[in-house]
Amino acid sequence: DAKTTQPPSMDCAEGRAANLPCNHSTISGNEYVYWYRQIHSQGPQYIIHGLKNNETNEMASLIITEDRKSSTLILPHATLRDTAVYYCIVRVVETGANNLFFGTGTRLTVIP
């Protein structure tokens, strides 16, 4: 199973881009990279996912390196409401399960 490594915490100034890195050096060819975030004690919220191409949606952009061993989640204009724990997850397929294994994530603090 591919595992992910993220920095435990990061700060970002309000209005600036937040770039959250993730290493997944043992990722397999058919495994996707998912990003979720958890604001305070709420349930995790899906942000974005990708396989090999860069992806963008209304919340964020996902940049995956060509060798797929790392990725970066970009919040283009961070706001105070983006303060949360961000989880980078590689989707594991085990006995057909469509489940997600969460690590400890990166705690992003957006500073006014």
Next chain:
Amino acid sequence: NAGVTQTPKFQVLKTGQSMTLQCAQDMNHNSMYWYRQDPGMGLRLIYYSASEGTTDKGEVPNGYNVSRLNKREFSLRLESAAPSQTSVYFCASSLTFSGTVNTEAFFGQGTRLTVV
């Protein structure tokens, strides 16, 4: 459209008591999951149900049982609660169960359980 609804939101149990956490989704999703989250840690999968009528163990199934009552509902039961089960429990659902289709999961707001 409520998404994933969990009840109750808070619960205090005495050691040895039993209870059932309820989860319902209105998105016509096939797969449902139960996670627990301990302070300062990520979520750990307890049980999941790939589709109606099936359930399987996740990372930390000991001390729990589940029932996939129908497509909408997936309950988690603690038969004899222990202080080690004090945690926040999250239910989630996703559209498709498949080895090749990757679909996002939607989470409920959690049940905060304390066992004293």
